[in-house]
Amino acid sequence: xxxxxxxxxxxxxxxxxxxxxxxxxxxxxxxxxxxxxxxxxxxxxxxxxxxxxxxxxxxxxxxxxxxxxxxxxxxxxxxxxxxxxxxxxxxxxxxxxxxxxxxxxxxxxxxxxxxxxxxxxxxxxxxxxxxxxxxxxxxxxxxxxxxxxxxxxxxxxxxxxxxxxxxxxxxxxxxxxxxxxxxxxxxxxxxxxxxxxxxxxxxxxxxxxxxxx
Amino acid sequence: xxxxxxxxxxxxxxxxxxxxxxxxxxxxxxxxxxxxxxxxxxxxxxxxxxxxxxxxxxxxxxxxxxxxxxxxxxxxxxxxxxxxxxxxxxxxxxxxxxxxxxxxxxxx
Numbered sequence: 518x519x520x521x522x523x524x525x526x527x528x529x530x531x532x533x534x535x536x537x538x539x540x541x542x543x544x545x546x547x548x549x550x551x552x553x554x555x556x557x558x559x560x561x562x563x564x565x566x567x568x569x570x571x572x573x574x575x576x577x578x579x580x581x582x583x584x585x586x587x588x589x590x591x592x593x594x595x596x597x598x599x600x601x602x603x604x605x606x607x608x609x610x611x612x613x614x615x616x617x618x619x620x621x622x623x624x625x626x627x628x629x630x631x632x633x634x635x636x637x638x639x640x641x642x643x644x645x646x647x648x649x650x651x652x653x654x655x656x657x658x659x660x661x662x663x664x665x666x667x668x669x670x671x672x673x674x675x676x677x678x679x680x681x682x683x684x685x686x687x688x689x690x691x692x693x694x695x696x697x698x699x700x701x702x703x704x705x706x707x708x709x710x711x712x713x714x715x716x717x718x719x720x721x722x723x724x725x726x727x728x729x730x
Numbered sequence: 731x732x733x734x735x736x737x738x739x740x741x742x743x744x745x746x747x748x749x750x751x752x753x754x755x756x757x758x759x760x761x762x763x764x765x766x767x768x769x770x771x772x773x774x775x776x777x778x779x780x781x782x783x784x785x786x787x788x789x790x791x792x793x794x795x796x797x798x799x800x801x802x803x804x805x806x807x808x809x810x811x812x813x814x815x816x817x818x819x820x821x822x823x824x825x826x827x828x829x830x831x832x833x834x835x836x837x838x
Contacts, residue, residue, distance in 0.1 A: 529791055529794060529795045529798070530795060531795050531796075531799065534799060568773065569773065570773075587813075588809050588813045589809070592808065592809040592812040592813045593808075593812050595812055595813045595815070596836055597815055597836065600814075600815070613814075614814065617809065617810055617813045617814060618810070620809060620813075621805075621806040621807075621809040621810045621813075622806060624805050624806060624809055625802045625803060625805045625806030625807075626802070628770055628771070628798075628801060628802040628805040629798055629799060629801075629802035631770055631773065631775075631778070631798075632766070632770045632778075632782070632794075632797070632798025632799075632801060632802060633795065633798055634778070634779065634782060660816075660817055661814050661815045661816050661817070662814055662815035663814045663815070665814075669814065669815075669816045669817075670816065671807050671810065671811055671816065674810045674811055674814055674816055675810065685806065685810070688803065688806065689803050689806075689807070691799070692799035692800060692802055692803040693799065693800050693803040693804075699731075700731075702731065702734040702735040702737070702738040703735075703738035703739065705739070708796050709789075709790065709792035709793045709795065709796040710763075710789075710793055710796045710797060710800070711739075711757075711758070712735045712738075712739065713732065713735055713736050713739065713741050713743060713757050714757055714758065714759065714760075714763060714793075714797075715796070715800045716731045716732035716735045716736075717732055717743075717747075717748070717755055717757045717760055717763055717764070718763055718767050718797050718800040718801055718804075719731060719732070719800055719801075719803075719804045720731065720732040720745070720748045721748055721751070721763075721764050721767045721768070721771075722767055722770075722771050722800075722801045722804040722805060722808065723804055723808055724748050724749055724829075725767070725768065725771040725772060726771065726804070726805070726808040726809075726812075728804075728808035728811065728812055729818045729822070729826065729831075729833055729834070729837060730804075730807060730808060730811045730812075730816070730818070
């Protein structure tokens with residue numbers, strides 16, 4: 518496991534981001550649309566292990582563990598056949614979207630902490646209760662491998678599951694930009710970095726992740 | 731989006747620095763930002779403290795926090811769009827040509 522512990526850099530941090538992270542971490546251990554809180558927590562633990570940020574993974578069904586590992590550590594290797602195999606195993610395609618949401622959230626939160634030189638957040642105890650599907654009625658197959666509301670873009674990628682989209686959007690708004698201005702390139706958000714500086718960071722991150730977004 | 735935002739603000743930016751960080755991006759503190767991002771995204775815990783300290787010295791703690799935040803945001807966004815197969819917008823294909831990389835067939 519990689520060492521992630523450093524002397525905390527106390528002057529780093531952002532109050533708005535902390536609220537969004539707190540909400541996301543609470544949602545990760547709460548029942549979702551298809552997975553229980555315990556299952557979602559296990560996926561986050563597995564994702565950390567896949568990135569070398571935790572000693573042990575979690576006890577998950579093989580197809581779930583494989584998908585978590587892939588999204589966490591080599592998302593660029595995902596192909597439509599992986600999604601088809603998921604559905605072929607009898608699982609709902611939107612359960613896959615929920616998995617992607619959980620893994621992407623914990624990966625991004627962990628990356629933020631690592632950037633700040635802070636310890637990773639402890640995952641809370643799972644919240645009891647059965648999954649309660651909350652699905653956008655207008656979601657349909659558009660241009661991606663999973664249903665979305667409207668054309669699939671970064672802001673709409675999780676739109677079939679409104680709770681997941683809301684959590685992702687809150688993190689994105691706190692860290693980067695609100696969804697409605699991501700593609701409005703003349704918008705200068707007035708943050709500690711200029712738009713061009715932020716986009717340089719974004720572009721290099723995407724390059725390192727072999728992502729063309 | 732780097733190219734588009736630079737155009738929108740009439741800023742001279744060299745997008746090749748994204749793939750060749752030894753080049754001058756033209757973005758203020760670009761080299762320090764790139765070094766910091768590399769350390770985070772590559773989980774390089776050896777280089778990270780110095781890269782962070784250099785960026786704080788050059789641009790301030792707020793800039794370092796925001797850089798970590800933007801990097802974190804794209805650590806999530808990248809995974810989402812790749813995992814659910816969001817195709818690359820055709821209007822950005824030429825950026826791949828500029829950078830010497832091809833958009834993979836499965837995302838066209």
